[in-house]
Amino acid sequence: MAKNAISPTRDQDYPQWYQQVVKAADLAENSPVRGCMVIKPWGYGIWENMQRVLDRRFKDTGHENAYFPVFIPKSFLEKEAEHVEGFAKECAVVTHHRLEPAPDGGLVPAGELEEALIVRPTSETIIGDAFSRWVQSYRDLPLKINQWANVVRWELRTRLFLRTAEFLWQEGHTAHATQEEALEETRLMLDVYAEFAEKVMAMPVIKGEKTIGERFPGADVTYSIEAMMQDRKALQAGTSHFLGQNFSRAQEIKFQDKEGGESFAWTTSWGVSTRLVGALIMTHSDDDGLVLPPRLAPKHIVILPIVREDDTSGKVIEYCQNLLKELKELTYHGYPLEAFIDDRDLRGGEKKWHHVKRGVPIRIEVGARDIEKDSVFVGRRDQPKSYGAPRGEFVASVIETLDQMQQGMFDKALALRQENTRTIKSWDKFQKFFTAKNPDKPEIHGGFAECYFVDCPEVDEKLKPLKVTPRCIPLGVEHEEGVCIFTGQKTKVKGIFGKAY
Amino acid sequence: MAKNAISPTRDQDYPQWYQQVVKAADLAENSPVRGCMVIKPWGYGIWENMQRVLDRRFKDTGHENAYFPVFIPKSFLEKEAEHVEGFAKECAVVTHHRLEPAPDGGLVPAGELEEALIVRPTSETIIGDAFSRWVQSYRDLPLKINQWANVVRWELRTRLFLRTAEFLWQEGHTAHATQEEALEETRLMLDVYAEFAEKVMAMPVIKGEKTIGERFPGADVTYSIEAMMQDRKALQAGTSHFLGQNFSRAQEIKFQDKEGGESFAWTTSWGVSTRLVGALIMTHSDDDGLVLPPRLAPKHIVILPIVREDDTSGKVIEYCQNLLKELKELTYHGYPLEAFIDDRDLRGGEKKWHHVKRGVPIRIEVGARDIEKDSVFVGRRDQPKSYGAPRGEFVASVIETLDQMQQGMFDKALALRQENTRTIKSWDKFQKFFTAKNPDKPEIHGGFAECYFVDCPEVDEKLKPLKVTPRCIPLGVEHEEGVCIFTGQKTKVKGIFGKAY
Structure with missing residues (x-):
């Protein structure tokens, strides 16, 4: 590897x-x-x-x-009791509207405001x-x-x-x-x-x-x-x-x-x-850097001309420019397909990795031999190996390729979530799920736990030492009656629990 | 009138x-x-x-x-001497990062920052x-x-x-x-x-x-x-x-x-x-409200259906919807043409004036009789009188019409500036130009004065009581040598002077 x-x-x-x-x-x-x-x-x-x-x-x-306005008068924040409780503890407070020279040099705040202003937290x-x-x-x-x-x-x-x-x-x-x-x-x-x-x-x-x-x-x-x-x-x-x-x-x-x-x-x-x-x-993203879903990538395709030092014909660059023009005529989900040529004077490997790390979905390498065959060398960010393809075929299918990549990323992320979501039916197993450290048994070192529970302060208190929080009560799911794993009460509510950012 | x-x-x-x-x-x-x-x-x-x-x-x-960042550390502002001079006198200064309950109720700033932050003025x-x-x-x-x-x-x-x-x-x-x-x-x-x-x-x-x-x-x-x-x-x-x-x-x-x-x-x-x-x-804008150049109007065309109370056929609305669909297929300078129907339950006059005041470039009125003739009644924001036009003709020429309106607005504004710009060759005439109050002689109550001058503090001082400032030294104009109307010195520099916002 x-x-x-x-x-x-x-x-x-x-x-x-x-x-x-x-x-x-x-x-x-x-x-x-x-x-x-x-x-x-x-x-x-x-x-x-x-x-x-x-x-x-x-x-x-x-x-x-x-x-x-970016500023909120202090009195406005005070109007809604829970709201001020939630935001007063961490806010930027503007108290002055001027800086004045200090006696010892430098500047000091001056012109105190009658009412302090808060830089909006919301x-x-x-x-x-x-x-x-x-x-x-x-x-x-x-x-x-x-x-x-x-x-x-x-x-x-x-x-x-x-x-x-x-x-x-x-x-x-x-x-x-x-x-x-x-x-x-x-x-x-x-x-x-x-x-x-x-x-x-x-x-x-x-x-x-x-x-x-x-x-x-x-x-x-x-x-x-x-x-x-x-x-x-x-x-x-x-x-x-x-x-x-x-x-x-x-x-x-x-x-x-x-x-x-x-x-x-x-x-x-x-x-x-x-x-x-x-x-x-x-x-x-992976261990090689950023991976971007094509629909959000600032650039979809980078074209990398491979020009040998003794090649002064300009043919490779010309070929790349024509390819660029063709690609730029395409649209992707209603917006222009974003392609560009990177002809900086850098070593090929360095240049390739630059774009891998930035997550450009598709890299195209074009050298003199590719031109002869009217083909391009395609590197997809979601695949380890590059492959050759006839130019026309590549261009004709590039939108589909991007859509496949997009779908593939979603599927992969969904699979990860599914593999790491467990229905848990006891407080004991719940604790183990979030504390065990066994890399060979992924089912017991964390993820999403789906459990019956009763939404009450007692549950929140019980969760604190584990640093686990109820993430949400999923919508659109009907549940049979079950037992709250935290309090033993009967309930029809199921929640998703996890450690959170 | x-x-x-x-x-x-x-x-x-x-x-x-x-x-x-x-x-x-x-x-x-x-x-x-x-x-x-x-x-x-x-x-x-x-x-x-x-x-x-x-x-x-x-x-x-x-x-x-x-x-x-929206915040600039005070020390950063202090680094460039002229810059701090220009911006320290009027800035929002953040000094605390928390609000705390005050003994008498309400909240007071707390958590004083080691270094004050300025909300960016630039x-x-x-x-x-x-x-x-x-x-x-x-x-x-x-x-x-x-x-x-x-x-x-x-x-x-x-x-x-x-x-x-x-x-x-x-x-x-x-x-x-x-x-x-x-x-x-x-x-x-x-x-x-x-x-x-x-x-x-x-x-x-x-x-x-x-x-x-x-x-x-x-x-x-x-x-x-x-x-x-x-x-x-x-x-x-x-x-x-x-x-x-x-x-x-x-x-x-x-x-x-x-x-x-x-x-x-x-x-x-x-x-x-x-x-x-x-x-x-x-x-x-004019005395009826906002006038918008079409290229910046959030909406280009408003369609106003005129439906008589006894008309329940829905034909007028249907006609308007078809017209809207036709218009929405057009593009104007690379962006979609923005048209919409205003079918609010308001009196016709009230509705029309609503859009006049907001500067919608084109209003289309459609009533039962217009439909019979397949024509529309067009009100241009830059013309006092509305006029009838065959629907097809109107749609086919609407982009051109908008461009004409745009050009007309520019021409009108340019004419105003030209009419009110004077070459002035003496300090006496300069003072009169900016102080005289005679509506019948527009040449002597302000506008732009174009004058030879020397860029020096003396001139700025002399201008202060008139509340006139040098606006700029126009680019790309070669001048013969002249005499500074403020100092009498020889100069090749000509400036534009005016009262400014």
């Missing part, structure tokens, strides 16, 4: 492997500002592709984009305030808004993409005349996220409801999509919240209904963030 | 007219956070269209998007820091990055879009091996902005160099595009800065050159912001 491009490998040290993949693929890096990352072009390109697809879906489901309160002005009559409903923005939560332990003090996200905020309609919206957006995760990210997810202890601060119901990473830990990849009338009461989002009475609106919020880039990396 | 939709009119009270247009078109509103605006969906839709076109142009000219310093890591060898150059982001400058007097504490923008940042290349980049991006302003915004601009006193803090050269608004004031619509080696020295952006020596990189930065939306409004 050849040496791998990433060291350590996944098996050796998964967290360190993750950092090395991010670095080798040039996706992001830590910045001098504690907890804030710099998203580099290749990483940002993935986020842009995510945005492009999601934004289209949001618009197709009747949402409009808008933009709200925008329910500031958007709710706008909604309270915009919503007057039932005719103004539903109001369906989305915002693409940066948010800040002062995290102590950060990890690139997965948990950072500042991150990029979208947050949908809607207001409705009835509870039913708001609940429908909450579930619709969960479906949009799940479909995006599975079809576009090639990442299988479980749609479910969060337990009471894991709800968004201020929500009546929180739904999430949960994915299993390659280390068998869970990652919450998107959430959709039914906020009931909690925020509309706190912020007076009232409307005159058809009968002339006054009602509080029912609101929802939902979001996904740059965390998805982390989920993408951890779902698909 | 019919009553206008906007009161006051431009002639009555221009600043108030502006606010009313923004309000009537539902573009934006003030938020409870001092100086920060809420950009509403219709206003944000215009910004999205601007982003779409600009982003394409940036990528076509070899730039990649990335994202850098990102030269934090991006320069990343560049100092990314640039090692001449092979790493040029480095051409763009960021779409929010920025904050603590403005005291704000006005929606034109001057707000928080605004959205893009900031390009590039590093080059040579001065020539960096200067070329600076001018190229100025050209990109000018072309965007003229072709896409239909707003004529003057490309020029800023005087020393008006340069970006820390720049060696600042170029700008300057536009004339309908009140004849100037608006700086975009800037492109040649930063020399100032930031690369302050931040050690060094590289090993081809000869093995070490050099500082030459850097540039350039940006446009949501201020462009304000410029757009003030360039084209």
Whole structure:
């Protein structure tokens, strides 16, 4: 076996492997500002592709984009009791609006604000305030808004993409005349996220409801999509919240209904963030670096001309340029197929590995001998061996090839999840599942446990020492009555449990 | 003459007219956070269209998007002397990372930071820091990055879009091996902005160099595009800065050159912001509300079905839906033509004016009698009278019609600027030009004055009481020798002067 491009490998040290993949693929890096990352072009390109697809879906489901202030007055955060509890402990507080020269040189904060401002950790309160002005009559409903923005939560332990003090996200905020309609919206957006995760990210997810202890601060119901990473830990990849009338009461989002009475609106919020880039990396990448589902790859195909030093004819380059032109005329899922030539003056091996580590789905090598045969040498990121193919055939089938790769990645990820999900029927086996360390018996060292349980604080307490959390109560599954493995109570509720990012 | 939709009119009270247009078109509103605006969906839709076109142009000219922290450590701002001078006086300072319950209820800032953070007013310093890591060898150059982001400058007097504490923008940042290349980049991006302003915004601009006193803090050269608004004031619509080696020295952006020596990189930065939306409004709108150049309109065509109460056949709606389908198959400058049906239950007049005020370029009214003749009733936002047209003819020529409207808007704005630009040869006439108040003699109550001058502090001082500033020294114009109207010195430099937003 050849040496791998990433060291350590996944098996050796998964967290360190993750950092090395991010670095080798040039996706992001830590910045001098504690907890804030710099998203580099290749990483940002993935986020842009995510945005492009999601934004289209949001618009197709009747949402409009808008933009709200980055600052939230302290008093706004204080309005909703659970909400402030959830976000006040880790937020960036703006207290001054000027810097002044200090007596000893340097600058000191000056111009103290009458009311401190919080850099938004989420925008329910500031958007709710706008909604309270915009919503007057039932005719103004539903109001369906989305915002693409940066948010800040002062995290102590950060990890690139997965948990950072500042991150990029979208947050949908809607207001409705009835509870039913708001609940429908909450579930619709969960479906949009799940479909995006599975079809576009090639990442299988479980749609479910969060337990009471894991709800968004201020929500009546929180739904999430949960994915299993390659280390068998869970990652919450998107959430959709039914906020009931909690925020509309706190912020007076009232409307005159058809009968002339006054009602509080029912609101929802939902979001996904740059965390998805982390989920993408951890779902698909291997010991040679990043593996990208074609639908999110900033570039689909790199063409590598192999020109011998004594070849001054320019024929190889010309052939590559023609191939590039042909490929650029194709579209892939409604967007242009992105191909490019890498003719940098680097050794062939170095150049090839550069693109392997960055996860470019298809590499094409073209040398003088290939031209004679009108064929190309194709390297697929999901296969160890390259192969030769007639140029015309390759071009004619390249879209299908990309679709196959996309499907293959999904299937592989789904198989991993299925292999590592167990129905567990006793507290004893549950503990063993999450604590045993036997590499030869994968069924007993962690993954997703599916168990009957009762959603209560007692269960949460019992789980704490194991560092396991209820991930969700899957939707759309009817259960017989069973016994809660934690409390012994009778229940019809089954949950998915796991260690989580 | 019919009553206008906007009161006051431009002639009555221009600043108030502006606010009313923004309000009537539902573009934006003030938020409870001092100086920060809420950009509403219709206003944000215009910004999205601007982003779409600009982003394409940036990528076509070899730039990649990335994202850098919203916070800048205080010490970073302090590194470049002129830069800190320019931005320290009005910035949002983060000093704490937590809120804690206060003894008297409510919350107080807690967890004081060791070093205060500034919410970015611009990102030269934090991006320069990343560049100092990314640039090692001449092979790493040029480095051409763009960021779409929010920025904050603590403005005291704000006005929606034109001057707000928080605004959205893009900031390009590039590093080059040579001065020539960096200067070329600076001018190229100025050209990109000018072309965007003229072709896409239909707003004529003057490309020029800023005087020393008006340069970006820390720049060696600042170029700008300057536009004339309908009140004849100037608006700086975009800037492109040649930063020399100032930031690369302050931040050690060094590289090993081809000869093995070490050099500082030459850097540039350039940006446009949501201020462009304000410029757009003030360039084209009229006393009936917003007028949008078709290339930036979120919707190009609204179809208004006129259904009589006793008509239950559904034929009008069906006809409209077929028309919509036909229109949606068209593309306009590479993007889908955006048409929609407004079938809300509103009076016809109310509905029509709703779209007039929002600047939808074309309104189509369809009633039962129009269907019989297979014709539609067309209202162009740039013409007072609607007209009938055979449906097929209308559809076949609609793209051309939009292009004509776009060109017409540009021509009109250019004519206004030309009518209100004067070559002025004496200080006396200059003063009169900017102070006289005679509506019958437009040549003597302001606009752009083109004058010989010497770029020196004396001139800036002399201009202050008039509230006039040198807007720019236009590029690409060769001048004979003349006399500075402010100092009497000989000079070959001609500048454009005006009152500015």
